[in-house]
Amino acid sequence: MDHFNLKDGVLHAEDVPLPLIADGAQTPAYVYSTATIERHVRVFREALAGLDTPWICFAVKANPNKGVLATLAAQGLGADVVSGGELLRALAAGIPAEKIVFSGVGKTADEMALALRKGIGQFNLESVEEAETLSTVAAAIGMTAPVAFRINPNIDAGTHSKISTGRADDKFGVAYDHALAAYARAAELVGLRVQGVAVHIGSQLTSLAPSRAAFERVGALIADLRAAGHTITTADLGGGLGVPYNPAVPVPPSPADYGAMVQEVTQGWNVRLIFEPGRVIVGNAGVLIARVIRVKEGVNYPFVVLDAGMNDLMRPSLYDAWHEIRAVRPTGERFVANIVGPICETGDTFARAREMDEVKEGDLVAFMTAGAYGATMANTYNSRGLIPEIMVSGHDWALVRDRQPIEALIAADRLPPWLDRGAE
Ligand code: LLP
Numbered sequence: 001m002d003h004f005n006l007k008d009g010v011l012h013a014e015d016v017p018l019p020l021i022a023d024g025a026q027t028p029a030y031v032y033s034t035a036t037i038e039r040h041v042r043v044f045r046e047a048l049a050g051l052d053t054p055w056i057c058f059a060v061k062a063n064p065n066k067g068v069l070a071t072l073a074a075q076g077l078g079a080d081v082v083s084g085g086e087l088l089r090a091l092a093a094g095i096p097a098e099k100i101v102f103s104g105v106g107k108t109a110d111e112m113a114l115a116l117r118k119g120i121g122q123f124n125l126e127s128v129e130e131a132e133t134l135s136t137v138a139a140a141i142g143m144t145a146p147v148a149f150r151i152n153p154n155i156d157a158g159t160h161s162k163i164s165t166g167r168a169d170d171k172f173g174v175a176y177d178h179a180l181a182a183y184a185r186a187a188e189l190v191g192l193r194v195q196g197v198a199v200h201i202g203s204q205l206t207s208l209a210p211s212r213a214a215f216e217r218v219g220a221l222i223a224d225l226r227a228a229g230h231t232i233t234t235a236d237l238g239g240g241l242g243v244p245y246n247p248a249v250p251v252p253p254s255p256a257d258y259g260a261m262v263q264e265v266t267q268g269w270n271v272r273l274i275f276e277p278g279r280v281i282v283g284n285a286g287v288l289i290a291r292v293i294r295v296k297e298g299v300n301y302p303f304v305v306l307d308a309g310m311n312d313l314m315r316p317s318l319y320d321a322w323h324e325i326r327a328v329r330p331t332g333e334r335f336v337a338n339i340v341g342p343i344c345e346t347g348d349t350f351a352r353a354r355e356m357d358e359v360k361e362g363d364l365v366a367f368m369t370a371g372a373y374g375a376t377m378a379n380t381y382n383s384r385g386l387i388p389e390i391m392v393s394g395h396d397w398a399l400v401r402d403r404q405p406i407e408a409l410i411a412a413d414r415l416p417p418w419l420d421r422g423a424e
Contacts, residue, residue, distance in 0.1 A: 002284040003033040004368065011328045011366055013392040018289055018328045021397055022364050025388050028290040028308035030375045032063075032400075034071055034393040036285035037371075041075045044277055047259030051266070054273040055121075057101050059239045060086040062278030062372040063286070067391045067400035069093030072281070078121070080239070080276035084111040091118060101236060101274060103150065103200070105130075105171055112137045116145055122274070123147045124198040124236060126173055131186045138191030148196030148236055149174050149182050153217040157202030157210045157240065160319045166201030166214060173199070179221055183230055194230055196271070197221055200238025203279060206252040208261050211240065215265045222269055236274035237262065243283040245369050246322045255280060279372040286371020288313050289328065292363045293342065301353055302337045306365065309341030310348040311381040313367060313374055317347045325350065327357030328364035339365075343382050375401075385409055 003014045010017045013031050021031055041056075048054050057078035060069065064086060069079070070093040078099025079090035090100055100120040102111075105127070112134050115123065125131050125147050138145040152173030155166045165172045174182045186194050201214045215237060222232050242252030253261075266273060290308035297303075315321035325339055335358040341348040350367070359365055375389050385404035390397055 001039065002036045002368075003039075004036075004287055004366070006330070009329060011326060011330075013287070013397070015395045016392045016397045018287075018366060019364060021390055021392075022289055022291065022328075024397075025390055025399060026403065027364065028288060028306070028312050028387045029403075030286055030288055030370065030387065030389045031397075032065070032068060032282070032286045032371055032389065032391045034391060037068065037071050037282060038075060040281045040285065041072065041077065044255045044275075044280060047255035048262070048273075048275070050259070050263045051273055054275060055099055057099060057236075057274055057276050058281055059276045059278030060090055061376060063282045063374075064089050064376055065389050065391075065400055066093050067389070067398075068282060069095065071391075080278075084108075084114050087111070087115055087118065087120070097121070101198075101276070103198070103276070107134075109133055109137050112145070113141060116141060116143045121146065122196060122198075122234060122236070124150045125186075126150050128174070128182050128185050131182070131189060131192060135186075135189035135191030143191070144193045145191055146195050147186065147192050148194075148198040148234060149179060149186070150198040150200065150236075151176055151179055151218065151221060153199060153201065153214045155201050155210050155214050155217075157205050158207055159202045159204050159240075159242070162319055163204060164202040166199070166210075176217055176221070180224060180228060183225055183228070187230065194232075196232060196234030196236060196274075197225070198236035198238065198274075200236075200240060200276065203240050204242040204252075205240045206242045206250070208253045208257060211237075211258070212261055212265055215262065219265060219269060222271065233271055234274055235266070235269060235271045236276065239276040239278050239280075241277060241280040243279050243369060243372075245324065247324070281372075283369050283372035286369075286374060288367040288370040288374060290365055290367070292359050292361055292365065294361050295337075295359070298338060302335070304337045304339045304359060304365075306339065306341055306350070308367070308387075309343040309382065309384060310345075310350075311343060311379050311384055312341075312387050313350070313370060314377045314379075315373060316350045318377075323350065323370060324368040325354065325356050326366050326368060327359050328366055330357040333358040343384075380404070380409055383409060
């Protein structure tokens with residue numbers, strides 16, 4: 001459920017009409033609903049209510065905007081970060097260091113030292129090689145790093161291949177069969193304190209079965225590790241729960257179904273559970289608004305050319321992702337059209353032969369469920385500056401990131417000295 005609804009024939013974000021934001025901030029622009037974010041946090045937390053004080057560590061990669069992170073910090077969430085940059089953003093938004101876990105296969109020694117100095121709660125290690133580096137870094141600054149190994153359970157999550165992370169040949173985690181050896185090695189490393197196990201098998205999961213299978217493997221491993229003398233106090237079950245994008249396909253399992261499954265599988269584990277939800281918290285809480293530049297005649301269907309492009313919302317181009325596209329002032333008429341951006345490649349197509357609200361030049365449209373992996377994956381291809389982000393709360397709205405002016409893009413370039421005649 002979200003707070004983007006038609007009122008008097010106009011699509012609103014909570015109590016703010018989207019045309020008002022389009023007039024003030026121009027298009028394209030991302031718009032987030034605070035009430036929707038807060039609702040999703042509440043629903044996720046209630047789904048886990050039977051568990052003993054779990055940590056909910058928002059996957060910052062899904063939406064790293066400071067306004068969004070500060071909203072989540074106020075709700076008591078921690079953070080899952082995958083870079084020094086995400087770590088600094090989470091801290092800047094008020095998320096306490098001890099509720100931050102650091103994931104990712106490529107943490108550098110500098111990022112490790114930064115995270116140690118900031119006092120994060122857990123490093124999720126993805127290899128023995130990484131464990132050795134972290135131990136060296138920690139020992140050099142006289143600290144001990146709290147760690148878990150991320151296990152690769154060799155389970156196909158049944159989602160898009162590019163966002164599946166738990167198959168044997170995916171780059172993530174330590175192979176399940178190598179896990180005991182990895183923990184034995186970590187126990188010898190003076191800079192580490194082994195405390196947990198982690199797993200994350202993919203994103204936009206639409207069935208609970210693969211997660212259940214992965215968690216069962218984690219449970220078995222915890223028992224084996226304890227039998228081998230390790231102290232295991234945390235289990236990080238990652239993120240991945242899918243959200244509904246397309247009303248024509250079955251809805252993914254609800255947080256309540258997920259919570260019930262977790263409660264059943266983790267009984268008797270006697271650990272603090274950690275969760276890293278991203279999409280399920282912010283996905284439905286954001287829309288991308290865009291204006292129709294023109295409607296161009298096509299052979300089979302008209303082309304609706306928008307002022308938003310694949311650089312602003314990559315998901316359809318990268319993953320063939322389906323986002324509902326609604327008219328902000330629907331007339332009740334429908335048509336079938338190809339929805340495209342202004343960028344010079346055919347991949348800049350948001351939808352083909354899509355039945356949708358009829359729109360014409362100058363109209364506004366909204367891409368629904370664009371709050372996760374939207375703005376954060378945007379880029380400046382075709383020399384298009386990053387677009388603004390807006391947060392709404394009730395009747396209020398505010399810019400939470402400025403539009404990047406083209407002058408800023410150009411000013412960041414430098415001429416090499418041999419071309420820079422002006423510098424002579
Ligand atoms: N934890 C780890 C270690 C992750 O790698 C991810 C996502 C999450 C948690 C959060 O997963 P979520 O709850 O959001 O599914 N750009 C893609 C999604 C990539 C997800 C990467 N990892 C997309 O637009 O669909």
